[in-house]
Amino acid sequence: MSQTTLTFDTLTATIREIFLKAGLSPLAAASVATIIAAGERDACKSHGVYRIEGCLRTVKAGKVVPGALPTLEDEGSGVIRVDAANGFSSPAFELGAPVLAERARKLGVAALVINRCTHFSALWPEIETLTAMGVAALAMCPSYAAVAPAGGTKPLLGTNPFAFGWPRPGGDPYVFDFATSVAARGEIELYCQSGQQLPEGWAVDAGGQPTTDPAAALDGAMLPFGDHKGSAISTMVELLAGAMIGDLTSAEALDYLGTTTLAPHHGELILAFSPERFSGSRRGDPFARAEVLFEAIAGQGARLPSQRRFTARRKAMADGITLTSEEMALIERLRSGGLVAVS
Amino acid sequence: MSQTTLTFDTLTATIREIFLKAGLSPLAAASVATIIAAGERDACKSHGVYRIEGCLRTVKAGKVVPGALPTLEDEGSGVIRVDAANGFSSPAFELGAPVLAERARKLGVAALVINRCTHFSALWPEIETLTAMGVAALAMCPSYAAVAPAGGTKPLLGTNPFAFGWPRPGGDPYVFDFATSVAARGEIELYCQSGQQLPEGWAVDAGGQPTTDPAAALDGAMLPFGDHKGSAISTMVELLAGAMIGDLTSAEALDYLGTTTLAPHHGELILAFSPERFSGSRRGDPFARAEVLFEAIAGQGARLPSQRRFTARRKAMADGITLTSEEMALIERLRSGGLVAVS
Numbered sequence: 107m108s109q110t111t112l113t114f115d116t117l118t119a120t121i122r123e124i125f126l127k128a129g130l131s132p133l134a135a136a137s138v139a140t141i142i143a144a145g146e147r148d149a150c151k152s153h154g155v156y157r158i159e160g161c162l163r164t165v166k167a168g169k170v171v172p173g174a175l176p177t178l179e180d181e182g183s184g185v186i187r188v189d190a191a192n193g194f195s196s197p198a199f200e201l202g203a204p205v206l207a208e209r210a211r212k213l214g215v216a217a218l219v220i221n222r223c224t225h226f227s228a229l230w231p232e233i234e235t236l237t238a239m240g241v242a243a244l245a246m247c248p249s250y251a252a253v254a255p256a257g258g259t260k261p262l263l264g265t266n267p268f269a270f271g272w273p274r275p276g277g278d279p280y281v282f283d284f285a286t287s288v289a290a291r292g293e294i295e296l297y298c299q300s301g302q303q304l305p306e307g308w309a310v311d312a313g314g315q316p317t318t319d320p321a322a323a324l325d326g327a328m329l330p331f332g333d334h335k336g337s338a339i340s341t342m343v344e345l346l347a348g349a350m351i352g353d354l355t356s357a358e359a360l361d362y363l364g365t366t367t368l369a370p371h372h373g374e375l376i377l378a379f380s381p382e383r384f385s386g387s388r389r390g391d392p393f394a395r396a397e398v399l400f401e402a403i404a405g406q407g408a409r410l411p412s413q414r415r416f417t418a419r420r421k422a423m424a425d426g427i428t429l430t431s432e433e434m435a436l437i438e439r440l441r442s443g444g445l446v447a448v449s
Numbered sequence: 450m451s452q453t454t455l456t457f458d459t460l461t462a463t464i465r466e467i468f469l470k471a472g473l474s475p476l477a478a479a480s481v482a483t484i485i486a487a488g489e490r491d492a493c494k495s496h497g498v499y500r501i502e503g504c505l506r507t508v509k510a511g512k513v514v515p516g517a518l519p520t521l522e523d524e525g526s527g528v529i530r531v532d533a534a535n536g537f538s539s540p541a542f543e544l545g546a547p548v549l550a551e552r553a554r555k556l557g558v559a560a561l562v563i564n565r566c567t568h569f570s571a572l573w574p575e576i577e578t579l580t581a582m583g584v585a586a587l588a589m590c591p592s593y594a595a596v597a598p599a600g601g602t603k604p605l606l607g608t609n610p611f612a613f614g615w616p617r618p619g620g621d622p623y624v625f626d627f628a629t630s631v632a633a634r635g636e637i638e639l640y641c642q643s644g645q646q647l648p649e650g651w652a653v654d655a656g657g658q659p660t661t662d663p664a665a666a667l668d669g670a671m672l673p674f675g676d677h678k679g680s681a682i683s684t685m686v687e688l689l690a691g692a693m694i695g696d697l698t699s700a701e702a703l704d705y706l707g708t709t710t711l712a713p714h715h716g717e718l719i720l721a722f723s724p725e726r727f728s729g730s731r732r733g734d735p736f737a738r739a740e741v742l743f744e745a746i747a748g749q750g751a752r753l754p755s756q757r758r759f760t761a762r763r764k765a766m767a768d769g770i771t772l773t774s775e776e777m778a779l780i781e782r783l784r785s786g787g788l789v790a791v792s
Contacts, residue, residue, distance in 0.1 A: 352731025
C-alpha cells in the first residue's frame with residue numbers, strides 16, 4: 107500500500123481548503139482543519155482525516171451553519187457564554203478561551219459555556235489551549251444517545267467526553283480526555299469499517315443483550331466505563347453540560363439530528379482554575395508539587411495519560427504525517443468537490 | 450444476636466456525648482456525630498458507628514485538634530477558603546457552605562477550599578447540604594496513599610472520593626459519591642474484620658500481584674475503578690484538591706500520619722454551580738429538564754445512585770435505626786470513657 111507523508115502545516119492547509127470550499131468562514135475553516143490535522147499528528151485516527159466527511163455531511167444536511175459567527179456574552183461574572191450560532195464548536199471555543207483564562211486568574215475559578223454548537227472533535231485540543239495559558243481545565247459535553255445507563259438496556263446517555271488538563275511549565279501538560287462509555291463511538295465505527303469484532307463488555311444489541319458485533323452495537327447501546335461509577339459521571343455531564351447550560355442533552359441531540367451519522371449539535375462546559383489563586387501562599391508552588399506526583403507515577407512504571415499522543419506528535423513534527431493511499435484518495439475526492447457519502 | 454433500635458436523634462445525641470467527652474467543641478461534636486449517625490441511618494455501615502473509634506484514635510494520637518475553631522477567609526472572589534485549623538472537616542464545611550452557595554448564585558460558579566482538616570466521612574452529607582441550598586455541587590478530596598495508579602504496583606493515590614449532587618425540588622436530590630478505587634478502604638477493612646475474601650480485581654499485594662486477601666490488600670495497594678480512566682480521575686483529585694489548594698496529597702497525608710489507622714489529614718475542594726445562572730433564559734427550567742433525564746433512566750429499569758440510601762433513610766426515620774449488640778457494646782465502652790483500640 108503506497109503512503110504519502112505531509113507536514114502538519116501542509117495537511118492543515120489541505121483540509122482548510124476543503125472546508126473553505128464547503129462554505130465555512132476563514133476562521134472556522136482554519137480552526138476545524140487544525141483540530142483534524144492535530145488528530146492525525148497525534149495518531150488519534152478516530153479524530154483525524156476520518157472526521158472530515160462527517161463534518162461535510164453535517165453541513166450538507168443543513169444541521170450546521172458553515173459561515174456562523176460566534177458571539178461572546180460576558181457580564182463579568184464567573185460564567186462566560188459563547189453562542190456558536192449553530193456553527194462548529196472550535197471557533198466558539200477560540201473566542202471564549204482567552205476570556206475564560208483571564209477570568210479564572212481573576213476569580214480563581216470560571217466557566218465557559220458554549221451554546222448551539224456542532225461538536226466534531228476530541229476535547230484535548232481545547233484543554234491544551236487552556237493549559238498553555240497557565241490554567242488547569244476540566245471540559246465536558248454530551249454527544250447523542252448511544253450509551254445505556256448502568257443497569258439499563260437502551261441508548262440514553264452520550265459517550266460524553268470528559269477531559270482535564272494541568273499545566274506543566276516547560277513540558278507537555280498533564281492531559282486526559284476520555285469517553286465515559288467503555289469505548290468512543292468513533293472506535294466502534296472503525297471496528298465496523300474494518301469488519302473486526304468488538305472486545306466483550308463494550309455494548310449491548312437492540313434487545314439489550316451483550317454483543318461483540320460492531321454493527322449490532324451501533325444499533326443497540328454502548329456501555330459506560332466503570333459500571334455505575336462511569337454511568338454516574340456520564341449522567342453528571344448530561345446535567346451540567348446539557349440541562350444546566352440550557353442546551354441539548356444527548357437524547358435531545360439525537361432527536362434534533364435524527365441520525366448518528368452527523369456531528370452532534372449541543373453545548374459544552376469548560377471550567378478553568380488558577381492554581382496560583384487556589385494555593386494562595388500555602389505550601390509552596392502548586393506546579394512544583396504536582397511534578398512530585400507525576401514523578402512518583404512514572405517512577406513505578408505507570409504511564410501518564412496522553413504520553414502516546416505526545417510521542418506521536420514529536421515524531422510527526424520531525425518526520426511528517428503519513429497517510430494511506432485510501433486516506434489521500436478521500437482527501438483528493440473531497441478537495442475536488444466530489445460527492446460526500448451519505449453515511 | 451440481640452439488637453437495639455434507636456431514633457436518629459437519640460443515636461446522634463449518644464455519639465455527640467462521646468465526642469464532647471473527647472474534647473471536641475460543641476459545634477464539632479454535633480457536626481461529627483450527625484454525620485456518623487447519618488451513615489447508620491442511610492445503611493452505610495462503612496461510614497457509621499464503625500467510624501467513631503477511628504476519630505477518637507486520631508484525637509488520642511494528637512493528629513487532630515478536637516477543640517479547633519475553623520476560620521473563613523473570603524475576598525469576594527470565586528474561591529472561599531476555610532482553615533479547619535487542624536480540626537475535623539465537618540464544622541469547617543458548615544461554616545463555608547452558606548457562603549459557597551451564595552457566591553455560586555452571584556457568580557454562577559464558586560469553590561470552597563477547606564484546608565488543614567481531618568476528614569473521616571463520606572462526601573454525600575456535604576453534597577446534600579448544598580443541594581438543599583439549591584445549587585449543584587461537585588466535591589473531591591485526597592485520602593492517603595493506598596491505590597496504585599493504572600499500570601503501577603505501589604500505593605500512591607488515595608481512594609479519593611468524588612461526589613456530585615443536583616437539586617430535585619420536592620424530592621431527594623440526585624447524588625453520587627464514590628471512591629475512585631474499585632472499593633472504599635472502609636469496605637476492605639470490613640472484609641478484613643469479617644474474615645471474607647475480596648472479589649477479584651480490587652487489589653494487589655505488597656509485591657504488586659493480584660490478591661483477594663483483604664489483609665494482603667491493605668498491606669499492598671488497592672486498584673482504581675475503571676482502569677486508566679478512574680486512575681486519571683483520581684490523579685485529577687490529587688492535583689485539584691491537593692497540590693492546587695495548597696494542601697497534602699495522599700502520599701503526603703500518609704507521610705504525615707505514618708499509619709492508615711487514623712483519619713487522614715488533608716484538604717478538600719467543593720465546587721458549586723447555580724443552574725439558574727448557567728441556564729440564563731435558554732431552553733426553560735434546568736430542573737424540569739433534568740427530571741426528564743431522571744425519568745428516562747428510571748423508565749428503563751436502571752437505578753439512580755443513592756436510591757438505596759434514601760430508601761434506608763425513610764425506613765430508619767419511620768422505624769428507627771437498629772444496631773447489633775456488638776455495636777451497642779462499642780458505643781457503651783466509648784461513652785464510658787473506655788479504652789480506644791490502637792488499631
